[in-house]
Amino acid sequence: xxxxxxxxxxxxxxxxxxxxxxxxxxxxxxxxxxxxxxxxxxxxxxxxxxxxxxxxxxxxxxxxxxxxxxxxxxxxxxxxxxxxxxxxxxxxxxx
Amino acid sequence: xxxxxxxxxxxxxxxxxxxxxxxxxxxxxxxxxxxxxxxxxxxxxxxxxxxxxxxxxxxxxxxxxxxxxxxxxxxxxxxxxxxxxxxxxxxxxxxxxxxxxxxxxxxxxxxxxxxxxxxxxxxxxxxxxxxxxxxxxxxxxxxxxxxxxxxxxxxxxxxxxxxxxxxxxxxxxxxxxxxxxxxxxxxxxxxxxxxxxxxxxxxxxxxxxxxxxxxxxxxxxxxxxxxxxxxxxxxxxxxxxxxxxxxxxxxxxxxxxxxxxxxxxxxxxxxxxxxxxxxxxxxxxxxxxxxxxxxxxxxxxxxxxxxxxxxxxxxxxxxxxxxxxxxxxxxxxxxxxxxxxxxxxxxxxxxxxxxxxxxxxxxxxxxxxxxxxxxxxxxxxxxxxxxxxxxxxxxxxxxxxxxxxxxxxxxxxxxxxxxxxxxxxxxxxxxxxxxxxxxxxxxxxxxxxxxxxxxxxxxxxxxxxxxxxxxxxxxxxxxxxxxxxxxxxxxxxxxxxxxxxxxx
Numbered sequence: 001x002x003x004x005x006x007x008x009x010x011x012x013x014x015x016x017x018x019x020x021x022x023x024x025x026x027x028x029x030x031x032x033x034x035x036x037x038x039x040x041x042x043x044x045x046x047x048x049x050x051x052x053x054x055x056x057x058x059x060x061x062x063x064x065x066x067x068x069x070x071x072x073x074x075x076x077x078x079x080x081x082x083x084x085x086x087x088x089x090x091x092x093x094x095x
Numbered sequence: 096x097x098x099x100x101x102x103x104x105x106x107x108x109x110x111x112x113x114x115x116x117x118x119x120x121x122x123x124x125x126x127x128x129x130x131x132x133x134x135x136x137x138x139x140x141x142x143x144x145x146x147x148x149x150x151x152x153x154x155x156x157x158x159x160x161x162x163x164x165x166x167x168x169x170x171x172x173x174x175x176x177x178x179x180x181x182x183x184x185x186x187x188x189x190x191x192x193x194x195x196x197x198x199x200x201x202x203x204x205x206x207x208x209x210x211x212x213x214x215x216x217x218x219x220x221x222x223x224x225x226x227x228x229x230x231x232x233x234x235x236x237x238x239x240x241x242x243x244x245x246x247x248x249x250x251x252x253x254x255x256x257x258x259x260x261x262x263x264x265x266x267x268x269x270x271x272x273x274x275x276x277x278x279x280x281x282x283x284x285x286x287x288x289x290x291x292x293x294x295x296x297x298x299x300x301x302x303x304x305x306x307x308x309x310x311x312x313x314x315x316x317x318x319x320x321x322x323x324x325x326x327x328x329x330x331x332x333x334x335x336x337x338x339x340x341x342x343x344x345x346x347x348x349x350x351x352x353x354x355x356x357x358x359x360x361x362x363x364x365x366x367x368x369x370x371x372x373x374x375x376x377x378x379x380x381x382x383x384x385x386x387x388x389x390x391x392x393x394x395x396x397x398x399x400x401x402x403x404x405x406x407x408x409x410x411x412x413x414x415x416x417x418x419x420x421x422x423x424x425x426x427x428x429x430x431x432x433x434x435x436x437x438x439x440x441x442x443x444x445x446x447x448x449x450x451x452x453x454x455x456x457x458x459x460x461x462x463x464x465x466x467x468x469x470x471x472x473x474x475x476x477x478x479x480x481x482x483x484x485x486x487x488x489x490x491x492x493x494x495x496x497x498x499x500x501x502x503x504x505x506x507x508x509x510x511x512x513x514x515x516x517x518x519x520x521x522x523x524x525x526x527x528x529x530x531x532x533x534x535x536x537x538x539x540x541x542x543x544x545x546x547x548x549x550x551x552x553x554x555x556x557x558x559x560x561x562x563x564x565x566x567x568x569x570x571x572x573x574x575x576x577x578x579x580x581x582x583x584x585x586x587x588x589x590x591x592x593x594x595x596x597x598x599x
Contacts, residue, residue: 015472
């Protein structure tokens with residue numbers, strides 16, 4: 001399978017990455033090189049094979065459903081580009 | 096006395112204990128070496144004040160007879176590990192001046208064992224690369240040069256001539272250890288990012304079994320493949336450092352609750368009675384005869400030391416790299432969705448929130464990272480998920496099964512080359528076709544796909560005078576056998592003479 005320019009723009013939007021008109025053909029070529037490289041996987045017979053879900057056989061750890069951390073909003077927002085009263089600020093999303 | 100920067104971790108530990116020198120002297124010797132090595136671009140942030148304060152605390156501990164396992168040992172930290180109060184960037188513009196209010200479990204473990212932080216090391220952006228050329232801070236220069244090469248450090252401290260890459264993504268870690276700027280460095284490995292740079296720089300690197308080392312506080316690339324490990328100058332040093340890095344961790348549900356063995360004790364175990372497998376599928380087209388010869392030599396060394404050498408088959412080997420280039424980008428596209436200009440790092444304002452996200456991510460991510468996010472987005476998108484992602488995860492099951500069948504035949508470890516070639520020059524690979532760069536990981540990536548431990552150990556020099564490494568692959572959670580066999584190779588090969596400081 002290969003991608004056309006329209007698909008490249010669609011993927012870029014799904015990935016929330018702005019692309020310029022000049023970038024699209026380059027990205028298309030690079031993505032198609034990778035997609036053509038992975039094409040060889042179609043040679044493998046995977047009938048009856050379970051997809052991997054855990055690479056090491058282990059039981060998932062569980063813990064008490066209790067609060068063990070937190071209570072420091074100033075630390076949480078300290079690295080944010082825009083904040084107000086311990087809240088993250090974003091452009092208006094609801095009119 | 097040997098120069099302080101040329102000691103191994105084991106020698107430094109013994110010298111500190113015997114009070115031959117102080118932790119402060121040891122830290123200062125490294126701070127001075129780093130000052131003279133700026134042309135290598137191995138560090139993205141130096142923390143000399145912190146190093147000296149930590150060394151002073153170590154000297155006090157030593158004076159009281161309370162030295163811990165890594166007391167006073169100066170280390171470099173790959174900039175993928177979050178360090179409290181110290182800027183952590185993953186070598187990406189998108190993290191900006193992100194200053195974590197917490198410490199990663201790995202670095203916490205090292206500081207609790209007395210280690211000293213010299214600074215943060217350069218790397219490929221978000222650990223995506225095999226040459227350290229994708230870093231937002233510019234490439235790292237390998238301390239190695241081809242014989243007869245004209246590469247030099249000019250009067251202005253700039254490198255002149257086409258230099259070699261140190262490998263990647265842990266290129267700063269490997270270069271700093273090889274150039275004697277630190278005694279050891281933390282590194283991470285998703286497809287070969289510890290073992291390939293170790294092989295390129297004549298250093299030792301181990302990627303532990305998935306789950307042996309906590310991933311908490313380490314910037315995520317592909318969560319089912321990422322593992323942290325050390326890069327050092329000897330096998331023994333890797334054993335010492337891994338013991339401190341590894342631990343159970345309630346904060347990482349994929350981190351195992353197994354006690355950490357005394358890896359250093361395993362180093363002198365020897366290989367008598369071990370059965371070592373040689374997988375025929377690793378004889379790939381176009382492999383250099385020097386690598387092939389070295390591989391054969393490595394098997395002979397192990398045989399001479401008492402191991403039994405058997406040919407084994409891992410039939411799905413050739414599918415590991417293409418399957419990896421579906422699984423790893425898929426996980427990366429999901430992990431890197433968090434960089435949205437809201438909670439930390441860079442923000443580029445836009446006309447609405449989606450425009451803000453798109454501009455921020457366009458400005459903040461480099462080319463390789465964007466490419467992988469987009470491939471990952473595509474293979475996870477509606478209509479393609481089964482054809483790409485689910486198929487790749489099925490092939491991953493087959494790759495793991497190959498190893499299980501070999502180990503069920505009584506094989507204790509597997510010997511392969513670490514890389515298909517020695518280090519290459521900057522700009523030589525992957526400028527047109529990204530796959531050309533990806534092929535560097537052909538021998539290492541199977542190990543991540545199967546979650547197994549892999550050790551790269553230097554084994555010789557090629558005709559250009561550049562180091563070549565061998566890889567030992569072990570059973571899950573049997574790093575000890577790798578240290579024993581790795582030491583046998585190091586003993587037989589002799590320690591590689593690292594480059595003289597032409598950059599200083």
